Amino acid sequence: MYIVTAEEMYEIDRYAIEHGGIDGRILMENAGRAIAERLIKQEAGSQAAAVIVGSGNNGGDGFVIARYLLQSGFRVKVYQLASNQKITGDALYHKQLFINQQGLIEDNVDAEMLQDDLPNYHFVVDAILGIGVKGEIRSSIRPFIDLLNKSDKKVISVDIPSGLPANEGIDKDIAVKADFTYVVESPKQSLFTEWGAPYYGEWEVVPIGIPEQAYSNHSSLKRWGKQAFVSTFPKRDTYSHKGSHGKGAVIGGQRTMPGSVTLTASAALKSGAGLLTIATVEDNIPIIASKCTEAMYQVLEDRDGVITKNHTDLFKAFDGLAIGMGMGRDEVTANFSQKLIQALDMPMVIDADGLHHLKPILNTVSERNHPIIITPHFGEMAMLTGYTIDEMKRKPFSIAKEFADQYQLYVVLKGKFTIITSPYGDQIVNDTGNAGLAKGGTGDVLSGILLAMIMQNQSTMAALGNACYIHGLSAEMRVKSGENTEIDLLASDVIDGLSNVFRTLSDV
Numbered sequence: 001m002y003i004v005t006a007e008e009m010y011e012i013d014r015y016a017i018e019h020g021g022i023d024g025r026i027l028m029e030n031a032g033r034a035i036a037e038r039l040i041k042q043e044a045g046s047q048a049a050a051v052i053v054g055s056g057n058n059g060g061d062g063f064v065i066a067r068y069l070l071q072s073g074f075r076v077k078v079y080q081l082a083s084n085q086k087i088t089g090d091a092l093y094h095k096q097l098f099i100n101q102q103g104l105i106e107d108n109v110d111a112e113m114l115q116d117d118l119p120n121y122h123f124v125v126d127a128i129l130g131i132g133v134k135g136e137i138r139s140s141i142r143p144f145i146d147l148l149n150k151s152d153k154k155v156i157s158v159d160i161p162s163g164l165p166a167n168e169g170i171d172k173d174i175a176v177k178a179d180f181t182y183v184v185e186s187p188k189q190s191l192f193t194e195w196g197a198p199y200y201g202e203w204e205v206v207p208i209g210i211p212e213q214a215y216s217n218h219s220s221l222k223r224w225g226k227q228a229f230v231s232t233f234p235k236r237d238t239y240s241h242k243g244s245h246g247k248g249a250v251i252g253g254q255r256t257m258p259g260s261v262t263l264t265a266s267a268a269l270k271s272g273a274g275l276l277t278i279a280t281v282e283d284n285i286p287i288i289a290s291k292c293t294e295a296m297y298q299v300l301e302d303r304d305g306v307i308t309k310n311h312t313d314l315f316k317a318f319d320g321l322a323i324g325m326g327m328g329r330d331e332v333t334a335n336f337s338q339k340l341i342q343a344l345d346m347p348m349v350i351d352a353d354g355l356h357h358l359k360p361i362l363n364t365v366s367e368r369n370h371p372i373i374i375t376p377h378f379g380e381m382a383m384l385t386g387y388t389i390d391e392m393k394r395k396p397f398s399i400a401k402e403f404a405d406q407y408q409l410y411v412v413l414k415g416k417f418t419i420i421t422s423p424y425g426d427q428i429v430n431d432t433g434n435a436g437l438a439k440g441g442t443g444d445v446l447s448g449i450l451l452a453m454i455m456q457n458q459s460t461m462a463a464l465g466n467a468c469y470i471h472g473l474s475a476e477m478r479v480k481s482g483e484n485t486e487i488d489l490l491a492s493d494v495i496d497g498l499s500n501v502f503r504t505l506s507d508v
């Protein structure tokens with residue numbers, strides 16, 4: 001499923017109209033009818049709806065919805081916030097169809113009048129502003145948004161909660177806090193940002209008949225999901241052997257942090273890696289071996305538990321590396337990881353302390369045959385880029401893209417919405433997961449899953465999308481099944497949950 005900016009959505013609409021020959025009125029009809037059909041089911045038992053429309057095409061969708069609600073027996077009134085002259089084009093066409101069916105419209109409504117009327121309705125359809133919103137919300141509209149947010153009526157937004165920008169990087173002003181949003185055709189970027197998502201409430205995308213090829217030149221951002229996993233994740237070959245599924249090494253774990261590499265290695269094995277070696281300091285090995293019996297070990301030289309100088313040749317024969325978890329930030333350790341990263345051109349996942357080691361040598365890693373995948377959370381990404389966390393959160397898509405392009409890396413920017421970016425500019429969002437994952441060690445688990453996935457036979461972007469997808473899904477399924485709550489979920493539970501994830505996904 002593609003995720004778009006407002007400009008991309010307009011381009012896609014234009015393509016569908018110009019190349020697909022679909023009239024704009026039909027797109028509006030499709031949008032409104034699809035939403036109304038769902039509303040009629042969702043709100044069965046309600047009798048009365050207020051549809052609040054603005055002067056643009058979002059309001060046009062509102063007129064279509066009102067017509068279908070009327071036809072199926074709802075008592076409906078349209079509250080038109082603009083004057084009659086302001087309703088033009090496709091919206092006027094659909095307004096007329098509603099009038100032709102004896103639909104009731106109140107025009108030039110003021111907020112007090114709407115406030116008095118609201119108790120007469122079971123729910124409210126918000127078709128005030130769509131993706132055409134620009135700048136500060138005008139004073140003529142603000143009281144209506146305020147009113148809806150204060151009212152106890154269920155508010156269902158059309159396409160986007162009115163007032164909310166579609167794109168990242170725009171400061172939001174006032175916006176409707178919807179209970180439910182029917183997103184028209186494609187989710188907009190703001191749905192996958194921490195600042196925008198809460199306004200949407202629950203949501204569903206309604207297709208309006210835009211041909212797939214309209215997207216090919218106009219969006220490089222996709223939401224990853226079950227369908228993407230099932231179509232890209234390779235089946236295990238009956239005649240495979242352990243070497244067929246990747247020989248990986250996890251490098252990290254100073255003496256005070258044996259847990260992180262254990263989690264990474266266990267997660268990699270549980271996600272299908274064929275062979276796994278943990279490279280760590282000697283003191284950690286008995287502790288780790290009691291938890292992860294399937295791994296092999298490579299002793300790293302240490303001084304007082306801190307990883308020191310080691311031969312990079314030790315890691316030449318692996319198919320993939322995960323570096324940095326629990327590794328510590330001592331200078332001598334950093335020198336070792338830097339040499340390792342520079343000497344070995346092989347697929348590698350760099351996480352946690354490894355990101356701090358990487359920063360000074362970023363300029364030296366762009367010309368490689370194999371991918372480097374970095375997995376920062378927002379704090380680590382701020383450290384790498386120099387942006388503040390607030391700036392990062394405001395426009396995570398473009399900052400991730402800029403960084404991936406500049407240093408020719410794959411970036412897995414972790415959070416509630418994890419954004420995966422390739423050095424070529426394509427992006428994936430993963431939104432599986434829950435707040436149970438907000439706990440130490442879950443990032444180490446993700447690194448292990450990522451390592452296993454990049455060693456299987458799939459494209460790098462599919463590998464990264466699949467890893468993030470199953471990591472979050474495991475957390476969701478553990479909570480849904482009652483095995484855990486979001487409070488007691490541990491990183492190790494996420495690893496255990498992978499069995500159920502693979503079982504469920506292989507049944508699809």
Ligand SMILES: NC(=O)C1=CN([C@@H]2O[C@H](COP(=O)(O)OP(=O)(O)OC[C@H]3O[C@@H](n4cnc5c(N)ncnc54)[C@H](OP(=O)(O)O)[C@@H]3O)[C@@H](O)[C@H]2O)[C@@H](O)CC1
Nearest residue numbers: 027028055056057058129130131132133134136137138159
């Ligand atoms: N395109 C298509 O084919 C399809 C599009 N579809 C639908 O169209 C929607 C996009 O429609 P759109 O482009 O008409 O914009 P829309 O969001 O209704 O707003 C424009 C109005 O808002 C006003 N306004 C702007 N900023 C403001 C502010 N700060 N404060 C106050 N007012 C402000 C602005 O006023 P004006 O500047 O004209 O005075 C203008 O009147 C899209 O979200 C989807 O629902 C579907 O039907 C499927 C097919």
Ligand SMILES: Nc1ncnc2c1ncn2[C@@H]1O[C@H](COP(=O)(O)OP(=O)(O)O)[C@@H](O)[C@H]1O
Nearest residue numbers: 414415416433434435437438440441442443444
């Ligand atoms: N509220 C949340 N909802 C969904 N996923 C989350 C949430 N909080 C954290 N995560 C996920 O959990 C992981 C945390 O990683 P990280 O912060 O590196 O943890 P650690 O370094 O402690 O192992 C990431 O994959 C992130 O996407």
Ligand SMILES: [K+]
Nearest residue numbers: 129158160162
């Ligand atoms: K709206």
